[in-house]
Amino acid sequence: MHFDRSDLSNAQLISFYKALVYPRLVEEKMLLLLRQGKISKWFSGIGQEAIAVGATLALDTDEWIMPLHRNLGVFTTRQMPLDKLLLQWQGSENGYSKGRERSFHFGSNLHHICGMISHLGPQLSIADGIALAYQLKKEKKVALAFTGEGGTSEGEFHEALNVAAVWGLPVIFLIENNGYGLSTPVSEQYHCASLVDKAIGYGMEGVQIDGNNLLEVYQTMRTARAYAIQEQKPVLIEAMTFRMRGHEEASGVKYVPPALFEEWSKKDPILQYEAWLQETHLLAAADIARIRDELKHEIEANVARGLVEKPVIANTSNELGDLYASAPAVVAAEGVSSEKRFINAISEGLKQAMEMHPELILMGQDIAEYGGAFKITEGFVELFGKERVRNTPLCESAILGAALGLAIGGFKSVVEMQFADFVTCGFNQIVNNLAKIHYRWGQTADVVIRMPAGGGVGAGPFHSQSNEAWFTHIPGLKVVYPAFPEDAKGLLTAAIADPNPVMYFEHKALYRSISSYVPENYYSIEIGKASLIQSGDDISIITYGSGVHWAMEYATQHPEISIGILDLRTLLPLDYTAIRAIVAATGKVLVLHEDTLTGGFGAEISAWIAEHCFHLLDAPVMRCGSLDTPVPFAGALEKNFLAKSRLGAYIQQLMAW
Template sequence: MYFDRSNLSDTELLSFYRALLYPRLIEEKMLLLLRQGKISKWFSGIGQEAISVGATLALEPDEWIMPLHRNLGVFTTRNMPLSKLFMQWQGSENGYSKGRERSFHFGSRPYHICGMISHLGPQLSIADGIALAHQLKKEHKAALAFSGEGGTSEGEFHEALNVAAVWGLPVIFLVENNGYGLSTPVSEQYHCNSLVDRAVGYGMEGVQVDGNNLLEVYQTIRTARAYAIKEQKPVLIEAMTFRMRGHEEASGVKYVPPELFEQWSKKDPVMQFETFMQEIHLLNTESIESIRQELKHRIEEEVAKGQETTPFVVDTDNELADIYAPAPPVVSPSGNTTEKRFIDAITEGLQQSMEQYPELVLMGQDIAAYGGAFKITDGFLSRFGKERVRNTPICESAIVGTALGLAIGGFKSMVEMQFADFVSCGFNQIVNNLAKIHYRWGQTADVVIRMPTGGGVGAGPFHSQSNEAWFTHVPGLKVVYPSTPEDAKGLLTAALADPNPVMYFEHKALYRSISGPVPEAYYTVEIGKARLVQSGDDISIITYGSGVHWAMEYAAAHPEISIAILDLRTLLPLDYTAISEVVALTGKVLVLHEDTLIGGFGGEISAWIAEHCFHLLDAPVIRCASLDTPVPFASPLEKNFLSKSRLDKCIQQLTHW
C-alpha cells in the first residue's frame, strides 16, 4: 500500500497515527463491554477507521460533518470527550442528547457534527443546506456528508446530489462502500460498475479511493475540499473498504464468505499505516506499544469517568419543554388597515418578513420569475434577488432537508409546496428530521412549509387533499391554518419569526374569494391561540379554515339558532382553554372540518372534550367531515364530498338532541 505523505511533517504523521489508532482501541473496549452486558448495542467501524479519521482531518474544525453509524473516528478526531460519548452510548441524561437518543444519533454545534437519523439518506440534503449557508455568507467552507453504499439506493441520494449540482454547492458526498447493507451485497444493491460512475450523470467530479489508506483518504478529501470551495461545486467520493464485523454485533456475519475476511484483514488500515510509519522510521515496535498503552490507559480513565453518572431523574415538564425552542414575543398590530384579499395578505406577510429577516430564504418550484403556481411570490425575484428567492428542482424531500441545513447554518427558510398534496414526497424529512431535532439535541429547525390546501376548486384527488391531520400527530411541529386575511398575514409572519418548524396551511378556495381588513404594518398573531368568531347560546361550532366561513354562512342563514363559532387558527399546539370555554357556552358541540372523517383532526378535539369537558355537555360531540373517499373532480361529486353538504343535517341532529 502506497502512502503519499506530501506536505505532511513527521509531527503530523504521528498525530495522524494516534487519531487512527484511538477509535480502534475504543472499539475493542466497547466490544468487551458489550459482551459483559455493560452497553446494549454497538455498530462497529473496525476496518473502516481510515475513512472517518482521514475525512475529519482533511476538514477545518468548524466545517460541518454529517456522519453515520460507523464513524466513531469523526467524533474522536473532533476531540469529543470519550467520557461523555460513553454516557451518550449508555443513554445517560449527561450524554449529548439527555438520554433521548442512542449511539451516534445526535449532533453537537460546538463540534460541528450533525447527528444522523436511521433513515440515512436525509443527511445528504442537510449538507446541501449547510453548504448553501456558507455560500450565502461568502464563507470559504465546505460541508461533508457520509453515506453507505446501501444509502445510495435511496431517492434522497439522487435528490441531494442533483440539488448540489444544479445550485453549485460546496459539498463533499463521501460514500463508504463496505460491500454490504446489513446482509445485502452490492450485487443486489446496484448495477453500475462503481458508484462513483454516477457522478458524471449529475455533472460533478467523482473519484474512487482506497478507503483503508489513511493518507489517500486525507489527501483526496483535502483536494476535493479545495476544489469544492474554489469552484463552488460538489464532489462525489467513493471509498472502497470492508466491514469486518456485522451490521451491528447482534446480526453476525454468517452471510459473508470467509475468504473476504482473510483478504481484507491484510488491508487493515491501522496495520498498514503502522507498517508505513515503521518503514520511514517514525515508529518501531517499542513506540507502537508505548502509544497503545498510553491510549488504552486514557480510554480506561474516560470510561470510568463516563460510568460515574448520577441516577436518572425523569422530569415530564422538562421533556415537554424541550419539544419547542422559545418563540419570540408577539408584535401587536398598529397603524392603518386596508381591505385585502386572503392571497394578498399572505403575499404582504411574506414580503414584510423578507424585509424583517435578511437571513430568510424562499425555496419552491416555480416561485422565482414565474411567481409561484398561485402568484404569491410574483415580483419577489426582482425585489430580493435570486439568492433569496430560489427555484428548486422537483425534489420536495431534498429541499426540506436543505432548509434544515440552512437553519443549522443560521438562516430562516420558507419552503412552498406547490400543492399540499405533494408534501408526501418530503414527509420523512418533516416528521423525522425537522420535528425531532430540537428535542434530540437542541438544534432549531427554523423552517416554514407553506401548504396550499383544500378542495372546492375542481382540482381532483391530487390537488385538493386536506392533510393537516398527517402532521398534528407529530410532536415538534407547529400546525397553523388561518381563515381570514388578517390571520393569514399575522400567522405567517409569526411562523417565519418562530425558530420551530411550522406547517402553514392556506386554503386555495379562500385566496381570491375572501377579503377583510388587514393592518398595513408588520405584526404577528400568536401561534396557539384560537379566536372566538361569535358567541352563542344554543350550539358551539369548533372549526378552522374554510369551515369558519361555512359556519358563519349557516349562522347568518339560520338566525333562529344561536351559534357560537370558535376558529382554532392553530391545530398544534391547541388552545384547550378556548375549547373548554366555548363548550361551556352551550353544552352542545359540533366539530367541523373539510378533512375526511376517519382519522381527521376532529376526532382528537372530540376525544379531548369528552375526556375533559364531559360535565359541561348536554349532548354527544358531533363531527361533521367530508366523505371517506379521495376528493373527486366533477363538481356535483365534489360538492357531495365536502362536509359543507352535511352541515345542516349535523346541526339539526345536535339541536334536537
C-alpha cells in the same frame, strides 16, 4: 499500499496515527462493555477507521460533518470527550441527547457534527443546506456528508446530488462502500460498475479511492475541499473498504464469505499505516506499543469517569419543555389597515418578513420569476434577488432537508409546497428530522412549510387534499391554519419568526374569495391561540380553515339558531382553554372540518372534550367531516364529498337533543 505524505510533517504523520488507532482501541473497549451489559448496542466501524479519521482531519474544525452510525472516528477526531460519549451510549441525561438517543443518533453544535436519523439518506440533503449557508455567507468552507453504498439506492441520494450540482454547492458526498448493507451485498444493491460512475450523471467530479489508506483519504479530501471551495461545485468520493464486524453486533456476520475476511484483514488500515511508519523509520515497534499503551490508559480513565453515572430519572416537565425552542414575543398591529384578499395578505406578510429577516430564504418550485403556482411570490426576485428567492428542482425531500441545513447554518427558510398533496414526497424530512431535532439534541429547525391545501376548486384527488391531521400527530411541529386575511398575514409572520418547524396551511379556495381589513405594517399573531368568531347560546361549532366560513354562512342563513363559532387558527399547539370555554357556553358541540371524517383532527378534539368536559355537555359531541373517499373532480361529486353538504343535517340533529 502506497502512502503519499506530500508536504505532511513527521509530527503530523504521527498525530494522524494516534487519531487513527484511537477509535479502534475505543471500539475494542466498547465491545467488552457491550458483552458486560454496560452499553446496549454498538455499530462497529472496525476496518473502516481510515475514512472517518482521514476525512475529518482534512476539514477545518468548524466545517460541518454529517456522519452515520459507523463513524466513531469523526467524533473522536473532533475531540469529543470520551467520558461524555460513554454517557451518551448508556442513555445518560448528561450525554449529548439527554438520554433521548442511542449510539450515534445525536449531534453537537460545538463540534459541528449533525446527528443522523436511521433513514441515512437525509444527511445528504442537510449537507446541501449547510453548504448553501456557507455560500450565502461567502465563507470558504465545505460541508461533508457520509453515506454507505446502501444509502445510494435511496431517492434522497439522487435528490441531494442533483440539487448540489444544479445550485453549485461546496459539498462533498463521501460513500463508504463496505460491501454490505446489513446483509445485502453490493451485487443486489446496484448494477453499475462503480458508484462513483454516478457522478458524471449529475455533472460533478467523482473519484474512487482506497478507503483503507489513511493518507489517500486525507489527500483526496484536501484536494476535493479546495476544488469545491474554489469552483463552488460538489464532489462525489467513493471509498472502498470492508466492514470487519456485523451491521451491529447482534446481527453477526454469517452471511459474509470467510475468504473476504481473510482478504481484507491483510488490508487493515491501522496495520498498513503502522507498517509504513516503521518502514520509513518514523516510528519503531516500541514507539507504537508505547502510543497504544498511553491511549489505552486514557481510555480507561475516561471509562472510569463515564461509567459512574446514575440512571436517568424521568421528568415530564423537562421532556415537554425541550420539545420546542422558545419563540419570540408577538409584534402588535399598529397603524392603518386596508382591505386585502387572503392571497394578498399572505404575499404581503411574506414580503415584510423578508424585509424583517435578511437571513430568510424562500425555496420552492417555480417561485422565482414565475411567482409560484398562485403568484404569491410574484415580483420577489426583483426585490430580493435569486439568492434569496430560489427555484428548486422537483424534489421536495431534498429541499426540506436543505432547509434544515440552512437552519443549522444560521438561516431561516420558507419552503413552498406547490400543493399540499405533494408534501408526501418529503414526509420523512418533516416528521423524522425537522420535528424531532430540537428534542434530540437541541438544534433548532427554523423552517416554515407553506401548504396550499383544500378542495372546492375542482382540482381532483391530487391537488385538493386536506392533510393537516397527518402532522398534528407529530410532536415538535407546529400546525397553523388561518381562515381570514388578517390572521393569514399575522400567523405567517409569527411562523417565520418562530425557530421551530411550522406547517402553514393556506386554503386555495380562500385565496381570492375572502377579503377583510388587514394592518399594513408588520405584525404577528400568537401561534396557539384560537379566535372566538361569535358567541352563541344554542350550539357551538369548533372549526378552522374553510369550515369557519361554512359555519358563518349557515349562522347567517339561520338566525333562529344562536350559534357560537370558534376558529382554532392553530391546531398544534391547541388552545384547550378556548375549547373548554365554548363547550361551557352551550353544552352542545359540533366539530367541523374539511378533511375526511375518519382520522380527521376533529376526532382528537371531540375525544378531549369527552374526557375533560363531559360534565359540561348536554348532548354527545358530534363531528362533521368530508366523505371517506379521495377528493373527486366533477363538481357535483366534489360538492357531495365536502363536509359542507352535511353541515345543516348535523346541526339539526344536534339541536334535537
